[in-house]
Amino acid sequence: MTKLEKKIEDIAADLIMADLDDMPALAKIHEGFLQAGKLSKSKKSVFPKAAQACADLVEKIILNDVPDKKKSWQVVTDSLTAIQSLVRDKRKESEVHFPEELDLGTAKAKAGKKQDGSPAEQVEQMEEKSSGDPDTVPQDDVEKNEQPAESQQDEPEESYIINLEQADSDLVADFINEAREHCNNAEQMLMDLETGDDKDGSINAIFRSFHTIKGAAGFLDLRPIMHLAHESETLLDLGRKGSLNIEGKIADIVFDAIDALRKLLDGAETALSEGTTFDAREIVPSLLQALRSIISNPDELPPEGGDRVGDRLIDAGLVTQNQIDSALSKRTDPTEKLGETLVKQNVLPAKAVARALRQQKKARQEKTAAVKEMVKIDTERLDRMVDTIGELVIAESMVGQDEEILSKASHKVVRNISHLNKITRELQEMGMAMRLVPVKGTFQKLARAVRDLTRKSGKTVELQTQGEDTEVDRSIIELIGDPLMHMIRNSIDHGIEMPAERVESGKPEMGTVKLMAYHKGGKVYFDIKDDGRGLDKDKILAKAVEKNLIEPGKDLTDSEIYQLILLPGFSTAARITDISGRGVGMDVVKRNIEAMRGHLEIDSKPGEGTTFSMKLPLTLAIIEGMLVSIAQELYIIPTLSVVESLSLTQDMISTITGRDELVDLRGEMLPLIRISRLFNLRPVDEEETESTVVVVEDGLRKIGLVVDKLLGQRQTVIKSLGTTFARQKWISGGAILSDGNVGLIIDIGGVMELAHELRHELYSRNNSANAADRRETTEIKKIDESVVYEGEDVSEVAGTSEPEERQMVETSIHQ
Amino acid sequence: MDKVKDAGVVTATAAKTVEDKAGKYLTFRLDQEEYGLEILKVREIIGLMNITHVPRTPEYIRGVINLRGKVIPVLDLRKKFGMGTTDDTEETCVIVVEVNSIGSAVMMGIIVDAVSEVLDIQGSQIEEAPSFGTNVDTRFILGIGKVKDEVKILLDIDQVLAGSDVSMVQEMGEQQA
Numbered sequence: 006m007t008k009l010e011k012k013i014e015d016i017a018a019d020l021i022m023a024d025l026d027d028m029p030a031l032a033k034i035h036e037g038f039l040q041a042g043k044l045s046k047s048k049k050s051v052f053p054k055a056a057q058a059c060a061d062l063v064e065k066i067i068l069n070d071v072p073d074k075k076k077s078w079q080v081v082t083d084s085l086t087a088i089q090s091l092v093r094d095k096r097k098e099s100e101v102h103f104p105e106e107l108d109l110g111t112a113k114a115k116a117g118k119k120q121d122g123s124p125a126e127q128v129e130q131m132e133e134k135s136s137g138d139p140d141t142v143p144q145d146d147v148e149k150n151e152q153p154a155e156s157q158q159d160e161p162e163e164s165y166i167i168n169l170e171q172a173d174s175d176l177v178a179d180f181i182n183e184a185r186e187h188c189n190n191a192e193q194m195l196m197d198l199e200t201g202d203d204k205d206g207s208i209n210a211i212f213r214s215f216h217t218i219k220g221a222a223g224f225l226d227l228r229p230i231m232h233l234a235h236e237s238e239t240l241l242d243l244g245r246k247g248s249l250n251i252e253g254k255i256a257d258i259v260f261d262a263i264d265a266l267r268k269l270l271d272g273a274e275t276a277l278s279e280g281t282t283f284d285a286r287e288i289v290p291s292l293l294q295a296l297r298s299i300i301s302n303p304d305e306l307p308p309e310g311g312d313r314v315g316d317r318l319i320d321a322g323l324v325t326q327n328q329i330d331s332a333l334s335k336r337t338d339p340t341e342k343l344g345e346t347l348v349k350q351n352v353l354p355a356k357a358v359a360r361a362l363r364q365q366k367k368a369r370q371e372k373t374a375a376v377k378e379m380v381k382i383d384t385e386r387l388d389r390m391v392d393t394i395g396e397l398v399i400a401e402s403m404v405g406q407d408e409e410i411l412s413k414a415s416h417k418v419v420r421n422i423s424h425l426n427k428i429t430r431e432l433q434e435m436g437m438a439m440r441l442v443p444v445k446g447t448f449q450k451l452a453r454a455v456r457d458l459t460r461k462s463g464k465t466v467e468l469q470t471q472g473e474d475t476e477v478d479r480s481i482i483e484l485i486g487d488p489l490m491h492m493i494r495n496s497i498d499h500g501i502e503m504p505a506e507r508v509e510s511g512k513p514e515m516g517t518v519k520l521m522a523y524h525k526g527g528k529v530y531f532d533i534k535d536d537g538r539g540l541d542k543d544k545i546l547a548k549a550v551e552k553n554l555i556e557p558g559k560d561l562t563d564s565e566i567y568q569l570i571l572l573p574g575f576s577t578a579a580r581i582t583d584i585s586g587r588g589v590g591m592d593v594v595k596r597n598i599e600a601m602r603g604h605l606e607i608d609s610k611p612g613e614g615t616t617f618s619m620k621l622p623l624t625l626a627i628i629e630g631m632l633v634s635i636a637q638e639l640y641i642i643p644t645l646s647v648v649e650s651l652s653l654t655q656d657m658i659s660t661i662t663g664r665d666e667l668v669d670l671r672g673e674m675l676p677l678i679r680i681s682r683l684f685n686l687r688p689v690d691e692e693e694t695e696s697t698v699v700v701v702e703d704g705l706r707k708i709g710l711v712v713d714k715l716l717g718q719r720q721t722v723i724k725s726l727g728t729t730f731a732r733q734k735w736i737s738g739g740a741i742l743s744d745g746n747v748g749l750i751i752d753i754g755g756v757m758e759l760a761h762e763l764r765h766e767l768y769s770r771n772n773s774a775n776a777a778d779r780r781e782t783t784e785i786k787k788i789d790e791s792v793v794y795e796g797e798d799v800s801e802v803a804g805t806s807e808p809e810e811r812q813m814v815e816t817s818i819h820q
Numbered sequence: 821m822d823k824v825k826d827a828g829v830v831t832a833t834a835a836k837t838v839e840d841k842a843g844k845y846l847t848f849r850l851d852q853e854e855y856g857l858e859i860l861k862v863r864e865i866i867g868l869m870n871i872t873h874v875p876r877t878p879e880y881i882r883g884v885i886n887l888r889g890k891v892i893p894v895l896d897l898r899k900k901f902g903m904g905t906t907d908d909t910e911e912t913c914v915i916v917v918e919v920n921s922i923g924s925a926v927m928m929g930i931i932v933d934a935v936s937e938v939l940d941i942q943g944s945q946i947e948e949a950p951s952f953g954t955n956v957d958t959r960f961i962l963g964i965g966k967v968k969d970e971v972k973i974l975l976d977i978d979q980v981l982a983g984s985d986v987s988m989v990q991e992m993g994e995q996q997a
Contacts, residue, residue: 392889638873684875724891726884727926730874739872739884739891747872747886 009044012037013092017085022224025074028067029231030223034081035063041088051098052091059084080104167227167269167283169276177277180221181270184230187214188263188270193449195259196456198251208251211259212241218266229285230269236296237262243300258295260453265292318347323357384479387439394436395722399745401429440624441476444522444531447486448473451493451520458497465504465515466497475522477529478624484601485531485621488594492533492617493518495590500537500615510612512536524623531619540609542566548575567607571595601625602645628723628740630750632716633699636686639748640712641719641740646753648700648707650715655695665764668698668709675700678760679711680751683735703753710756719743723750735759841962842943847936847972848915851903856965856972859938863916863927868908885929887916894929900980901957909933919981928981939972941965946974 016037023030042056062071062081071077083104090096169177191214194207219234237259243249251259265288272283318324324347336346344358404410405422414422448470455468477485501507501516508514519534542563549569550557561569569575573592598605603621622629630641631650651670658666658677666677677698680686698709721740724747730736734755739747845856866887871894873883880899884891894914898905911934918927949961960980965972 395889686873686875722889724886724889726874726891727893728924729881729893729926729928730877730884733874733876735876736874739886741886741889741891745886746870747884747891749872749874749884 009041010093012041012044013085013089016041017089018220020082020085022220025066025078027223027226029228031063031067035060035067038063051103052088055084055088055091055103059088167229167273167276167285169273169280169282174277177225177227177273180225180227181274181277184218184221184270185267187218188267189446189449190214192260192263192453195251195256195263196449196452198256205245208241208244211251212238212245215241227269227273229289230266230273232293233262233266233269233289236293236300237266239300240296249299255299258292258299262292262296265289318353318357318361323353323361328352391436391440394432395741398429398433399741399743401425402743403745437478437624440479440626442479442482443474443476444482444485445473447482447489448520448522450486451489454490455493455497455518458494462497463503464497464501466501466518467515468493468518468520470520472522475524475529477522477621478626480625481529481601481621484597485619488597488619489520489531489533491590491594492619493520496533496535496537496615496617500535500539502538527623529621529623531621532616533619534614534616536614539611539613539615540567540570540607541611545569564607567609570607571605602628602643626722627720628738628750629718629720630740631699632719632742632748633712634714634716635684635712636681637713638686639716639742639746640680641721641748641750642699642701642710643737643750643753644718646701646703648702650697650699651709653696653698658696670700670709673707675707675709677709677711678756680756681711681713683756683760683763701753703757706757708753708757708760710751721748841946841974842941844938844940845965845972845974846915846938848932849934849936850897850901850932851906854936854970854972855932856939856941856974857915857917857977861917861919861977863918865935866914866916866929868912868914868931882931885914887927887929890927892916892927892929894931895981897930897932897980901960906933911935917977917981919978926981930977930981939965939967941967941972941974949973 016034019030019034019037023034025031038056038060042053042060045053045056059081062077062084065071066074066077066081087103091098191211194210194214198204198207198211215234215238219231219238222228222231222234240249240255240259241251244251244255249255268288269283269285272285275281276283319326319329329343329347332346332350332352333343335350344362347353348355348358405426410418410422452468452470455466459466496518497516501518502510502512504514507516517536519532521530521532521534523530523532545566546561546569549555549572552575554569554572554575555561571591571594575591595605598619598621601621602625603619606618606620607615608618609615628641629644631644631647633640633642653668658668660666666679668675668677696711697713697715698711699715700707700709702708719740719742721742724739724741726733726736726739735752735758736749737752737755738750740750742748844859846859846862847854847856849855869885871883871885874881874893877883880896882894882896884893896905908931912931913935914929914931915935916927916929918925920926945967946963946965949958949964951958960975962974962976965974
């Protein structure tokens with residue numbers, strides 16, 4: 006496309022997006038027409054006159070100088086269509102019709118020359134106006150007051166405020182979402198730029214992102230965003246044209262611009278939801294300044310950051326910096342790549358260069374092969390669909406496993422049922438798959454943070470990622486970011502040594518942190534591996550003893566020692582940096598991971614490095630549990646907490662104070678809790694000779710839960726019980742069982758606490774005469790006379806504490 | 821009961837005028853009496869199904885059910901109002917309502933003896949609730965509707981279920997203990 010054609014296309018795009026009240030957009034269109042007119046070389050063609058006439062008409066619209074704005078606007082639009090057929094479609098002038106109102110014969114030349122021919126009244130008026138009539142607002146001032154997008158002057162303060170009172174909130178919300186995506190894309194492209202692959206494609210993509218944001222922001226009158234996007238776009242444009250290298254400090258500024266845009270979007274979002282205005286004055290002006298200074302002086306900042314191939318070759322000892330410099334100076338074609346130069350000048354054999362390039366390529370992040378066509382779906386709809394699929398699965402199994410049907414089913418019916426089952430299972434898998442999200446996004450954010458971190462710490466660290474296409478459930482993706490970030494920070498801050506120290510121990514100056522995600526054994530793993538100094542076992546042990554976290558002299562395995570760093574209050578950092586060292590980090594990480602029903606493994610080799618391995622379930626929406634029946638009701642105990650299950654006879658159980666029961670489990674005294682009593686359920690048979698016990702653990706404590714029957718392992722969908730049961734800490738949620746009923750999921754910690762609470766109260770209350778009483782009593786929670794909890798200690802109600810009387814009252818209640 | 825107000829549970833519906841209360845009501849039977857609740861709050865009516873009991877909850881909370889993939893609590897209105905209990909019959913059903921409990925919309929089921937019909941009740945047919953004479957606390961009553969010589973007790977279902985938040989119930993209990 007020629008410059009002229011491009012200009013026309015730009016104007017056309019602006020015309021479509023602008024509306025009659027949008028002053029900056031109109032001014033831009035005006036400017037566009039003027040420039041287009043200048044670009045046309047031919048004096049004889051009608052085009053320059055048309056362009057000028059359009060410019061004049063637009064100017065009049067701006068000045069409110071037309072009787073009917075809409076009509077004049079239509080004239081401009083029609084004229085542009087005509088111009089397009091002239092210029093773009095190369096029609097003959099005789100075939101192209103300009104609207105009559107454009108009045109081509111009377112268009113005023115920009116230079117101020119008076120046209121021959123009959124001046125229309127309008128033209129006269131315009132000329133008078135432009136010759137310094139003090140009442141008119143001269144064109145430049147118009148531009149100044151109405152903040153055109155292309156002016157390089159400082160905008161007045163109002164253009165830094167985002168006020169969304171008049172805005173269409175749906176449009177703005179959509180814009181914010183899309184703009185955020187564009188920012189993410191631009192950032193990714195910017196990082197790709199640094200690794201050097203397909204520079205042109207990347208720069209173009211970044212340019213387009215800013216361009217799109219600018220256009221949409223202009224349309225919605227979000228001026229700070231528009232200005233920022235515009236200046237960034239201009240910068241990128243220079244990069245596209247080659248007058249500027251987007252690297253080093255300049256790349257930094259573009260990163261800053263993306264960050265600032267994100268902040269503006271956040272501010273706009275808040276302004277939208279709270280109905281306030283957002284003041285962008287802290288963010289925008291300085292950045293605009295920085296951007297503009299680069300744009301006006303592209304040569305001032307020298308390109309930073311050496312050619313990576315060159316670095317690699319130097320590192321490999323194949324060339325020296327001097328050789329590279331001299332080769333570069335002898336280079337005839339400045340766009341020639343360094344590798345090519347070195348080979349051409351016989352500094353290096355092609356093989357060596359090729360090898361270095363290959364290694365460079367391998368070390369880069371993997372890109373997804375093709376761009377897939379995607380659709381945006383409301384997550385609520387998606388969730389509802391997944392829920393309904395779950396219902397279908399249950400209903401299907403109720404039919405497919407129905408005794409009545411199966412007993413009378415013919416061969417054909419059985420086949421059809423089996424077919425139905427197959428389809429249902431497939432649907433279920435697809436439903437689960439739809440909730441999956443690749444970790445790429447999270448990895449991107451981490452990569453960005455690492456880049457900033459390494460600068461602060463003074464070390465050189467490279468973050469390599471692997472498996473960014475690994476998908477995890479939506480429920481997890483939001484929760485993994487923080488722990489991963491913290492562990493990476495740890496690695497960089499404590500693990501990786503300062504460059505000098507690394508070189509001394511024979512390691513490459515640049516440290517490596519590898520972030521890997523993969524599926525294994527039905528779980529998803531996230532590994533963070535650094536090649537730093539590794540963990541010092543002795544130091545950790547000493548610190549743990551010092552802080553009274555363990556007893557001295559206790560014998561621990563290596564991995565147990567490493568796990569000590571996850572205890573609260575632990576930190577071996579000599580200094581506290583603002584990155585880490587406050588001793589509140591790793592235990593929070595551990596808690597976060599456990600909240601996801603995950604597990605953290607730590608391994609290390611002194612001098613070589615440390616590996617953190619995070620193991621997580623594929624989804625938080627599904628829980629693996631052991632189905633048990635207690636007093637004819639079904640409960641689920643999370644498999645994660647189960648240690649083992651036993652069958653006990655009454656004689657194996659010893660009691661303390663006639664109430665607490667214990668069992669000797671291979672030397673360890675295990676307290677028993679009878680759930681049926683704890684939950685005030687009607688026990689099937691109070692005195693059983695044999696009990697089934699499930700041994701569970703919560704962190705470090707172990708208890709045995711007495712149940713009636715074990716019914717096997719289940720994978721069920723976990724559902725929250727809602728706020729109604731928020732205080733029931735002993736139930737963590739409901740699971741929808743295969744027969745459609747709800748099974749309650751027992752929260753081990755909650756049960757332990759409840760047992761502890763009750764025991765404590767009971768001891769403080771009824772000390773004597775309880776040996777004979779085997780009924781579990783609980784503290785009263787009286788609300789009003791008519792509502793009484795089951796199994797309350799009625800002695801308070803009855804106002805008596807005599808055992809016999811109490812028993813009588815209790816009996817009457819429990820009827 | 822002042823403690824209830826302190827807990828911030830009671831929403832200011834007392835100011836509703838009689839005219840505001842006119843509208844369509846779903847009427848149902850509890851024991852010998854007929855009650856009504858605003859049809860707009862009713863999500864659906866389902867037959868009695870298996871209810872999973874949740875341990876250590878007030879008696880009037882029978883448990884939870886699976887409603888198309890969502891787990892919702894189910895209350896026994898008779899128990900809530902302190903009436904005696906009877907066995908469930910074929911007519912017993914669960915009315916699923918959506919109420920505003922502590923700020924957000926919550927779905928709950930209430931067990932009633934039988935569902936009657938949807939009635940359009942005019943403002944002229946509604947009277948203020950007397951402070952005595954019914955089983956039900958006056959906080960829960962919007963008014964008394966008189967339709968064709970029959971008395972329907974119109975319930976403010978938000979109020980009725982507001983106190984069902986077990987956490988609040990427990991808090992209240994602790995305050996009084």
